[in-house]
Amino acid sequence: MTDPKPTAEPVARWGDLKKRLISAAFMLVVGVSELWLGGTSFALLIIALTGVMFWELANMTAPGRVRTPLAMGVFAAACLAGGVLFRDDLASTLLILPGLALALTPRRDRRIATVYGIAIMVAGYGLIDLRSPGLPAILWLIAVVIVSDVAGYFVGRLVGGPKFWPAISPKKTWSGTVAGWFGAVLVSLVFVFTGHAPWLTVLLAPVVAFAGQLGDIAESWVKRRSGVKDSSSLIPGHGGFLDRFDALIGAVVLIMLLSLAGSLPMPAPLGG
Known part of the structure; x- marks a missing residue:
């Protein structure tokens, strides 16, 4: 009796690990340096990234056009710069104008594109706003998103189990989702024990992590409806910037919406 042939399941399960590691390294180098610099340098980076991501959205929802998506991206960046200044x-x-512009131009799924476009703008504004008081708040937010994503990725593939939303994101599982929540709590405990955050931050963390997961799913939905695998090919072999920052968009939008109701238990500089 011959041994059964090895299946390709392990390869398929970890096939995208290299891409994720390279993307994480890229974001780490650029992100850490710009976060440290803050101020105008960080704001300009976020404005540029927002314009690029808006271009990706406009391009996905209106394929075959060239000038219109590019104009949309430039317009979005200009509007964000104006919002930060004024x-x-x-x-x-x-922040709303670029989304409305999507609704007024020929494209598929205008309502979806409009809502998602506004979310991109709000996230860009929110990132700049969260960095302005200091590093702890935005570092906590980014750490929650990254750790919950990494925990969900590994636990989801090791444990598997019921799918979270198979019609839109067939790879995501409930085990990975819950693991992401625990990862977010652990991140917050670090900030609490170092004196940078109140205990209520621990309760806010899984909610923010879940918003990040929904942001990932929302972008997957837009891509699925647009019939594309990646938002663009700007990062060679790794898709576009929306593919890398979709979870962060969801998390920041939630923070901005919750902040309308009052102050949040966010990390703050020592003595802040």
Whole structure:
């Protein structure tokens, strides 16, 4: 009797690990340096990334066009820059305008594109706003998103089990989702024990992690409806910037919405 042939399941299970590691390294080098610099340098990076991600969205929902998506991306970056400069009520209007522009141009799924476009703008504004008081708040947010994603990735593939939302994101499992919540709690405990965050941050963390997971699923939904695998090919072999920052968009949008109701138990600088 011959031994059964080895299946390709282990290879398929870990096939995208290299891509994720390279993407994480890229984000780490650029992100850490810009987070440390803060101020105008960080704001310019976020404005540029927002414009690129808006271009990716416009391009996915209106395939075959070239000038219109590019113009949309430039317009989005300009609106975010204006919102950061003028703040207050004018900022809200400027953040909505690019999304409305998507609704007024020929494309598929206009409503979805409009809502997601506004989410991209709000996330860009929120990242700049969260960095302005200091590093702890935005470091906590990014750490929650990354750790919950990594925990969900490994536990989901090792444990498996029931799918979270198979119609939209067939790879995500409930085991990975719950693991992401635990990872977010552990991140918050580090900030609590170092004196940078109140205990209520531990309760906020899994909610933010879940919003990040939904942000990932939302982008997968947009891509599925657009019939594309990646948002673009700007990062060679690894898709586009929306593919890398979709979870962060969901998390930041939630923080911005919750902040409308009052102050949140977010990490703050020592003595802040």
